[in-house]
Amino acid sequence: MKWMSIFFFLFWVSPLKAEIIELEYGVNALDLDGDGIAEQVIKTWRENFNAHGYKGYLFIGEENGVSNTITYLSPEKKIHRDMMYSSERAECTVQDYFLLQKEGRVELVRALIPFGQKKVHFHYFKLMRNKEGIPGDPHRYWMAYKNKTSQYDHCDVIRAMKLEGLR
Template sequence: MPDNATPVSRTMPAFNRSQHHATRPGLRLAISLILVLQALCPAAVKAGGVDAAGRVIPLSNGLNVLSLTAAPMPAQAFLAHRDNANAHGFDVLTIYIEAPTGPGSKPQWQLVPVFDARDEKRQGLPRGEHLTLNVSGGADCLLHDVRLLAPTANADATLILADRELGDSFASPAPVTFRFFELKKNSEGMPGRPVYYFEFAQERRAAKAYCDVGDALQAEIGAGPDRPDER
């Protein structure tokens, strides 16, 4: 080395252990909170805030008496089968609530439709309004199914629609999409909306492919079978 050259230090930079250890308690606390939340509320974590555990309303063929609102009002759902003389028959669900059309009017049975504005373009439905809901698929797996979640003390009923892409066949696993709908009351008298209706709130894709959407609802949202006598 030349006499006038500046010496090069070969000492490694000091590792700031105090900073390193300072981050660990916060990280441990965050992990602990996540684990506790998952243990106490697995369905709420999976469903992005919708806790389906223990809230699935059982539905049988025919008339089903139920509740849709946090403040109880008479409500019903009618489930009927449409046979197709093959493996592709399907069920049709309609939902009703007994409510007045306006202040001072006598309560009467009202249809509770489902609105997803995107379906106006995708399915040609005016305003994206569904008057009925279908449960359908093949002999091996359901591609479309419905879950009604009972109201809680602080929230009205939630509706979940699960739809699977056809994929390679009826019996092949394929991507599943969940759509969540909230019950709304047309308090403002908005034209084109009934007294009560379900409005699209959010959508998410299942973490993996499924053959039967019922399995996806159970595994990822905690919304088990609503017709155990038929599964």
């Protein structure tokens, strides 16, 4: 019984390693890279009237006086995507994106329950700058650097993120 109390304290009472940055629908001004200049994060809802509407996210940063899209580098296909989309079912969100404030920096997390599974796959991204000027690549992009799979089965990635993705 004593071990259960210690486990409960460490798991449930221990401080979280990160905090979710709540985004409003519309334009959100956030300093994503710590340079003191706010980038724009646009969050939208796309209704389709069949219980499967979804959220969209677009990141915009200024480079040399020009607004540029901050892309997301898909970890599976290594393809830059301009926008990210959630995936909704009637009762659950099976894919969504979160911004985390973690140790003085902002990270992007994709939480995904692959089709036919119940474990959540968390993909953590850090904001990168194309310092080399590689042709075809954007000025800045989110690149995956860490993956984690949930310990427990979940139906909804939003609940899973709050229970397991922040630790």
